[in-house]
Amino acid sequence: MVRRAFGACAPVSLFTLGTMRALESPAQLQAVLEAALEAGINHLETAPAYGPSQRYLGRALRQLGIEPAEMLITSKLLPGCSLQQGQQQLQRTLEQLGRARLDNLAVHGLNTAEHLQWVFSGPGRDLLQWAEEEQLVGQVGFSSHGPNDLIDTAIRSKRFGFASLHLHLLDPARMHLAAQALQQGMGLMAISPADKGGQLWDPPPMLQQACAPIAPLELAYRFLIARGISTLTLGAASPDQLQWAQLLGGADGPLTASEQQALERLNQQRLDNLGDSLCGQCRACLPCPSGVPIPELLRLRNLTIGHGMERHARERYAMVGQAGHWFEQINAAACQGCNQCLPRCPHQLPIPELLADTHQRLASSPRRRLWG
Ligand code: SF4
Ligand code: SF4
Incomplete structure (x- = not known):
């Protein structure tokens, strides 16, 4: 699978394994992790907020004998905690994952002005600095579901090496922010292009018709890949759900003529159906x-x-x-x-x-x- 630069971290695969959907049992997550490795994925995403995700992952990484260099990990930390709480949480994350160092630590949901303040002048500033100085993390970044001006402020601060954003074919409102971040040398992770991007794993007939012969989900992935987004999260619940990563893991070129035409048909469908509304x-x-x-x-x-x-x-x-x-x-x-x-x-x-x-x-x- 093609790998792309991700800020100061080692290059990451075009697809990242999201781990919030395979948490019914340790065996389920282990099976998905094994399939991800076979597909060429070298980056996974977890968070303390995803229930048992980190515990199950640590266990699966040990069981499968996966070395830190084989599978890079991004975990997160919710903003708002004290320095001491944050330190304890990061240490617990490392313990659960069985790692001495986390490749990427994201502020999980930098969504409000209070969160920005926490990062730039509150306990978050000291926490992130401590984690870097102690070499417990390779780089820090953020995920955000917040307004564009807030994301813009975070990117321009140059404090972060990467960002996880909602970047979608059918919701391209943050694509200019992604371009700006990439230009600054940040890593960019697209959150859930398949599900949050429109439940494209089960597209309605009208959408399929506009995209045909290309599947809507394939077009959505290719749209992001062709825009240079570093990596796309894929939250598989079973090994077979990694099929798109296998199919598109090497497809990192510009959009083909057929993909361009599908995008044009999509735009035309929207115009035809909505008219002047x-x-x-x-x-x-x-x-x-x-x-x-x-x-x-x-x-x-x-x-x-x-x-x-x-x-x-x-x-x-x-x-x-x-x-x-x-x-x-x-x-x-x-x-x-x-x-x-x-x-x-x-x-x-x-x-x-x-x-x-x-x-x-x-x-x-x-x-x-x-x-x-
Ligand atoms: S008309 Fe409705 S949407 Fe428009 S500004 Fe007034 S309250 Fe807001
Ligand atoms: S309602 Fe009008 S002004 Fe508001 S986003 Fe839509 S097109 Fe733009």
């Missing part, structure tokens, strides 16, 4: 005095009408307000119809009407995120 995701309508995240909510409408992705959009919409700072907190029903956003939209979209339509199409019972 397509939200261009430019964000010019913000801020809304009621805090409605207009582009994020209208993106779900775009997916529903544009590509027939109602199941995915409904699930994401049901998470609004249910996951704290990990997801949007206000849904479309909060629109007060004040019309302040209207003159700011370059497409003259009837935003309150579209929000009401979004709510009507997607509202159902609330749903919680996978962990935490």
Whole structure:
């Protein structure tokens, strides 16, 4: 499998094994890890917040006799703890993984201004510095589900060697941040292109039709690979779910003519189906005095009408307000119809009407995120 630079870490494989879906038993994770190794994956991602992931991993690494140089590890640490708590947690991580040193340590969910403050002037600053000085970590980075300006601040700080971001074919709003980070020499990991990127492991017929003969998930992976993203997480629950890593692990060239055409058909499908109600995701309508995240909510409408992705959009919409700072907190029903956003939209979209339509199409019972 092709390997790409990842900040100051040794190069990582195009696919990274995410370990939050193979936690039913130590044997399940061991089988997936073994298959990942066979597929050429040399990088895995875990976190103390993923239940028994680190314990199971440490056990599987020992059982399979995998040396630190064979499998690089990224783990994470939630922001907000004291220096001492963070030190204890990192030491526990190393113990569980059976490693003297972690290749990459990410601040897990750098999502709010308070988190930034924790990193730059609070206990997080001392914690990360301590971990580096003690040579317990190779480099520090961050993952973020937060707003673009916050991610931009984190990248520009030059404090981090890598970032894990939601970068998706059908949600490209952070691609410019990825390009900026790559230009600075940071490593870039795309979080869950298959699942969070639109449940592309089970695409609706309309989406399949636009992408054919290429599978939507293949196109989504190739889109990111061709943009130079260092590595893509693949959260396999069984060895057979690593098939895309095997198929695409060497496919690191630019998009082919056939892939370009599929992308064009995808854009055309969106335009045809949404007509003049397509939200261009430019964000010019913000801020809304009621805090409605207009582009994020209208993106779900775009997916529903544009590509027939109602199941995915409904699930994401049901998470609004249910996951704290990990997801949007206000849904479309909060629109007060004040019309302040209207003159700011370059497409003259009837935003309150579209929000009401979004709510009507997607509202159902609330749903919680996978962990935490
Ligand atoms: S009309 Fe609705 S979405 Fe637009 S600014 Fe007012 S409250 Fe926000
Ligand atoms: S300004 Fe209009 S097109 Fe741009 S994100 Fe807002 S609603 Fe969408």
